[in-house]
Amino acid sequence: xxxxxxxxxxxxxxxxxxxxxxxxxxxxxxYRAERRFRAYGIAAVGFALLFLAFxxxxxxxxxxxxxxxxxxxxxxxLYPQDLNxxxxxxxxxxxxxLSTANYRKPIFQAITDLFPDVTSxxxxxxxxKLVSPGATFDIRKEVMEAEEAGRSIIGQRVSLLVPTxxxxxxxxxGHINADAPEAERRVSDLEIGWFNRLKERGLIETTFNTxxxxxxxxxxxxxxxxxxxxxGSFWTMLVTLALSFPLAVGASIYLEEFAPKxxxxxxxxxxxxxxxxxxxxxxxxxxxxxxxxxxxxxxxAPLVGGMVLALMTLPTIIIASRAxxxxxxxxxxxxALGVGASKVQTVxxxxxxxxxxxxxxxxxxxxAQALGETAPLLMxxxxxxxxxxxxxxxxxxxxxxxxxxxxxxxxxxxxxxxASAAIMVLLGFxxxxxxxxxxxxxxxxxxx
Amino acid sequence: MTAMxxxxxxxxxxxxAPSTANPPAFVTENVCVFYGQKQALTDVSLSINxxxxxxxxxxxxxxxxxxxRCLNRMNDTIDICRVTGDILLDGTDIxxxxxxxxxxxxxxxxxxxxxxxxxxSIYENVAYGPRIHGIARGKAELDEIVHTSLEKAGxxxxxxxxxxxxxxxxxxxxxxxxxxxxxVAVQPEVILxxxxxxxxxxxxxxxxxxxIDELRVNYTIVIVTHSMQQAARVSQRTGFFHLGELVxxxxxxxxxxxxxxxxxxxxxxxxxx
Numbered sequence: 001x002x003x004x005x006x007x008x009x010x011x012x013x014x015x016x017x018x019x020x021x022x023x024x025x026x027x028x029x030x031y032r033a034e035r036r037f038r039a040y041g042i043a044a045v046g047f048a049l050l051f052l053a054f055x056x057x058x059x060x061x062x063x064x065x066x067x068x069x070x071x072x073x074x075x076x077x078l079y080p081q082d083l084n085x086x087x088x089x090x091x092x093x094x095x096x097x098l099s100t101a102n103y104r105k106p107i108f109q110a111i112t113d114l115f116p117d118v119t120s121x122x123x124x125x126x127x128x129k130l131v132s133p134g135a136t137f138d139i140r141k142e143v144m145e146a147e148e149a150g151r152s153i154i155g156q157r158v159s160l161l162v163p164t165x166x167x168x169x170x171x172x173x174g175h176i177n178a179d180a181p182e183a184e185r186r187v188s189d190l191e192i193g194w195f196n197r198l199k200e201r202g203l204i205e206t207t208f209n210t211x212x213x214x215x216x217x218x219x220x221x222x223x224x225x226x227x228x229x230x231x232g233s234f235w236t237m238l239v240t241l242a243l244s245f246p247l248a249v250g251a252s253i254y255l256e257e258f259a260p261k262x263x264x265x266x267x268x269x270x271x272x273x274x275x276x277x278x279x280x281x282x283x284x285x286x287x288x289x290x291x292x293x294x295x296x297x298x299x300x301a302p303l304v305g306g307m308v309l310a311l312m313t314l315p316t317i318i319i320a321s322r323a324x325x326x327x328x329x330x331x332x333x334x335x336a337l338g339v340g341a342s343k344v345q346t347v348x349x350x351x352x353x354x355x356x357x358x359x360x361x362x363x364x365x366x367x368a369q370a371l372g373e374t375a376p377l378l379m380x381x382x383x384x385x386x387x388x389x390x391x392x393x394x395x396x397x398x399x400x401x402x403x404x405x406x407x408x409x410x411x412x413x414x415x416x417x418x419a420s421a422a423i424m425v426l427l428g429f430x431x432x433x434x435x436x437x438x439x440x441x442x443x444x445x446x447x448x
Numbered sequence: 449m450t451a452m453x454x455x456x457x458x459x460x461x462x463x464x465a466p467s468t469a470n471p472p473a474f475v476t477e478n479v480c481v482f483y484g485q486k487q488a489l490t491d492v493s494l495s496i497n498x499x500x501x502x503x504x505x506x507x508x509x510x511x512x513x514x515x516x517r518c519l520n521r522m523n524d525t526i527d528i529c530r531v532t533g534d535i536l537l538d539g540t541d542i543x544x545x546x547x548x549x550x551x552x553x554x555x556x557x558x559x560x561x562x563x564x565x566x567x568x569s570i571y572e573n574v575a576y577g578p579r580i581h582g583i584a585r586g587k588a589e590l591d592e593i594v595h596t597s598l599e600k601a602g603x604x605x606x607x608x609x610x611x612x613x614x615x616x617x618x619x620x621x622x623x624x625x626x627x628x629x630x631x632v633a634v635q636p637e638v639i640l641x642x643x644x645x646x647x648x649x650x651x652x653x654x655x656x657x658x659x660i661d662e663l664r665v666n667y668t669i670v671i672v673t674h675s676m677q678q679a680a681r682v683s684q685r686t687g688f689f690h691l692g693e694l695v696x697x698x699x700x701x702x703x704x705x706x707x708x709x710x711x712x713x714x715x716x717x718x719x720x721x
Contacts, residue, residue: 261527331564335627337525339577339634340554349580350566 063420069209070172103136134223135162166221166414221414232397239306248317276315284379299381300396313366320362324355357444364437479533503679506689520556557631563623565615577634601629621652
């Protein structure tokens with residue numbers, strides 16, 4: 001033993017000193033690889049966060065102004081000869097007359113009263129363009145409500161806050177460069193001058209834009225709102241949920257728990273997985289060919305939209321539900337079978353309750369996906385310009401992502417911020433839904 | 449039928465065949481089990497006496513659990529599993545068409561290797577079986593069943609004042625006794641136990657072994673175990689399985705002191721397994 005230690009080290013593969021040195025060398029290399037990999041990972045995450053931040057800053061920066069609206073305060077005199085020229089006195093008839101009366105006249109009067117120095121007819125007409133055409137609806141609403149409540153305001157002078165036109169609104173928000181040559185901007189020097197005079201007199205106010213959340217679509221940006229699209233999305237999602245949840249959960253329970261494992265069920269499984277990868281526009285074409293052309297269901301209706309989206313959501317929910325069922329430990333099934341529970345009792349009293357949180361999570365994720373879907377809905381006509389708020393799943397309507405698509409296609413400068421605002425609202429809904437899914441998962445997470 | 453049954457007994461225990469007044473609970477004849485093409489059990493013929501503990505021992509993969517799971521047709525849940533031969537419970541073939549598997553499992557309860565209480569309250573765990581079978585008429589009877597079952601499983605004192613707490617909150621040994629209480633609550637004739645102590649510490653194991661001895665008075669018990677000491681302690685009869693065959697079966701004392709087959713001898717003395 002002692003004489004072998006005294007001899008100089010032999011370079012043999014079996015020598016432990018040589019092995020140790022080799023390990024030390026290779027360790028350095030391994031740690032370097034580890035550090036490199038970590039750096040790649042951090043860089044990738046950093047890039048992703050950077051793009052996300054860029055996206056959010058851009059959308060929020062563009063969209064935030066849409067939540068405010070520039071308003072103008074007008075003192076409107078409601079002359080009976082303007083609104084009720086024939087002097088109708090019967091209450092019912094008066095309401096009918098008032099609902100179709102010409103409310104442009106009082107507004108015209110009010111705005112020209114503010115500028116007594118503007119006398120030419122054509123300039124007066126340009127003056128009227130400072131005010132949104134929607135102002136007539138505001139006055140009408142005011143008059144009708146008062147009349148219905150039995151306290152007529154006809155013949156009185158009322159002070160009203162009405163929206164300015166979209167160009168003036170954009171000017172106030174600083175989106176129109178007043179220093180650019182007059183021919184290159186949508187607001188003339190004359191109009192800027194008038195607007196500044198109104199501002200000096202304190203008649204211009206900026207308020208929260210409630211129209212965005214109460215109105216349907218409109219050609220005038222200051223009158224366009226998201227409510228129609230939100231309600232349309234609601235009906236569509238309701239139909240999608242009502243169809244896809246029971247179908248998908250039923251299918252997954254049958255396939256996972258009851259179906260024999262043979263060539264047919266394998267084929268079905270492969271097809272379900274493939275279905276999840278089918279481009280969504282194809283589902284739209286299917287909806288157009290089958291639901292609209294063959295069954296003759298109404299065009300542009302949330303019912304059909306919901307049906308198409310349900311087809312698209314089915315595989316997502318089925319795959320998630322099957323995974324949830326698979327993750328229920330077999331010991332629970334054995335326990336139930338062992339005390340003499342039947343197959344159905346075992347599945348519905350023990351397995352499904354434990355898998356339900358996973359199924360619901362999958363459903364919410366599927367619904368969130370459907371909520372953001374545009375392409376298949378274009379095919380079945382949900383891209384139409386619809387002003388009315390849909391009152392049911394058979395009314396023509398549009399949905400939020402399609403509304404974004406429509407607005408981003410329009411030339412008016414004011415629709416840019418509208419589209420961004422709509423994106424913010426849609427993202428808000430999606431974040432809430434995903435948060436709900438995460439919460440559900442956390443709340444019902446089980447340890448075995 | 450009777451002739452065959454007698455023959456089995458003679459071959460098992462030539463000198464001390466039990467009196468015919470107490471026929472065996474299970475009689476199995478030439479049981480073979482196949483998983484697809486693979487044969488897991490070959491010609492197992494064994495009878496299980498009433499109010500006795502029968503232990504099945506043998507090295508891993510020898511087929512003792514497979515055999516146990518034939519007795520309440522738990523193997524039915526495996527698609528590729530096929531069972532041949534006769535398994536008679538009280539003289540009726542449990543694989544015949546007239547036998548309802550749900551009813552069979554109510555008569556032949558089972559306790560598994562890993563404690564597997566339902567993620568429900570302690571009370572619900574025990575009450576579940578009687579409830580689905582409609583054994584109890586009304587809440588009072590159900591309460592009584594739950595209490596006696598927990599009592600029989602030796603768990604009542606520990607959980608009496610917290611019956612509404614989840615069964616999964618108990619310790620491993622308590623969970624296993626809860627599973628025994630759950631099996632007992634259905635009032636089965638036979639209780640099958642598949643390595644019931646393998647996930648438990650020695651103290652909990654001792655507690656369960658005591659319990660098995662007490663349960664023997666009212667139930668027929670078949671237990672699969674890896675521990676030969678456990679088999680020697682709790683059982684009256686022992687069967688030794690090796691490579692899918694029943695090598696030897698007899699009185700526990702005889703198997704452990706005077707085995708006839710040299711494979712049994714080799715296993716119990718620790719030469720393999």
